[in-house]
Amino acid sequence: MPDRKILVAEGLTKRFGAVTVVDDVSFSVAAGEVLGILGPNGAGKTTLFNLISGDLAANGGELSLDGSRLSAEPPYRRCQRGIGRTYQVxxxxxxxxxxxxxxxxxxxxxxxxxxxxxxxxxxxxxxxxxxxxxxxxxxxxxxxxxxxxxxxxxxxxxPKLLLLDEIAGGLTDAEGAELVALIRRVRDQGVTIIWIEHVLHALMAVADRILVLNFGAKIAEGAPDEVMQNPEVQRVYMGIEA
Ligand SMILES: Nc1ncnc2c1ncn2[C@@H]1O[C@H](COP(=O)(O)OP(=O)(O)OP(=O)(O)O)[C@@H](O)[C@H]1O
Structure with missing residues (x-):
């Protein structure tokens, strides 16, 4: 897989009043990669997407798309530069x-x-x-x-970067398998994907890497199997105490 970075986020931060919902989050996504995002309800996942799509302005940090700055661009420009997204509703x-x-x-x-x-x-x-x-x-x-x-x-x-926000919820097994096949086809056409998903088996079937948020902060990032074995991830996301 080529290592050209499509999206680079550095120190992204979003506050609502006194509450920090995205807390100094840094990560990057390589061209052609599928990055999965996990985290409990309210962890800040959709807010992170809103910062990338420009639906919300960040309080701090920087974003770049394909090597040039994104942070100051309005949402329509981000669409034109190749960011596509779905909404939970x-x-x-x-x-x-x-x-x-x-x-x-x-x-x-x-x-x-x-x-x-x-x-x-x-x-x-x-x-x-x-x-x-x-x-x-x-x-x-x-x-x-x-x-x-x-x-x-x-x-x-x-899009060259597709943001998918919980699109597998409520599907039957057959519909979920169809969706996974479709997302693989999209990936195979060269589209880079970031996918927030609570339907773990669907995400695991496609993701190259997983990033986990809790209370807005990144607590783990890496290969799917490795991340799911992380004791902190097991504790906050699956309620498993070591
Ligand atoms: N516009 C807003 N104003 C105030 N608080 C907000 C706003 N949008 C989100 N929040 C709060 O920010 C926190 C993070 O919300 P967000 O929707 O990003 O979480 P999430 O990880 O996507 O959750 P879920 O898995 O339930 O979709 C939550 O506590 C939420 O109530």
Whole structure:
């Protein structure tokens, strides 16, 4: 695996009032890598994504994407520079069809022209198992299909760095296996992925490395097996006392 760093975070910090929810977190992600993020509820995982996507401004620290500074860029610029994300609660344009929902990032973030955008969106809908719902208004989709659409919208923008926020929850085993296969295909196309996930077996099936947060601070980072054997991780995440 090449060692070119796509994302580098140094000392990222976010406070809400007196509470520090992301506490001096540093890490990097190499091109083509899948980094999993674990941590108990409220550990600061989604807030970390919000700092990377620009939905929230950091109180301290630096971020760079592909070697150039990201920290001062607004969210739309970060999309255009290749950061795509999903939200825990899917946020489609409810009145637009699934296909129209994909056209927006394909044209605005990936800057595809109309014909290219149509072809790309059709392919993404097929990849994500949504082709039969191409013309369904997003607001009428089932929860599972809204989750698929959330991933499809992120992929439609042709991200080089994809942030996935808990997309496997509530799926059957077969749907989970399908999702893992899809994420592997996306990774194999060269997309770098950071994936927050509580469904451990899904994350473990894909992640190259795992980073663990607790109370906003990084408590472990490394190969998945090694991290899961870490006594502090077992204590805070799985409630196992040594
Ligand atoms: N906008 C906000 N204002 C105030 N506090 C916030 C805000 N957003 C998040 N928090 C708090 O920051 C802490 C971290 O929240 P965050 O959503 O990042 O955790 P998380 O690790 O993603 O949790 P989960 O696994 O439950 O999704 C929590 O205590 C949360 O209540």
């Amino acid at each position: 899917p946020q489609p344009f409810g009145a637009m069809t699934a296909f129209e929902n994909l056209l927006v990032p394909a044209m605005m973030s990936a800057h595809l022209r109309e014909t290219e955008a149509y072809d790309h969106c059709a392919q993404v809908l097929r990849d994500c198992g949504l082709w039969d719902h191409a013309n369904t208004p997003a607001g009428s989709l089932t929860l599972l299909n809204r989750k698929r659409l959330e991933l499809a919208r992120a992929l439609a923008g042709k």
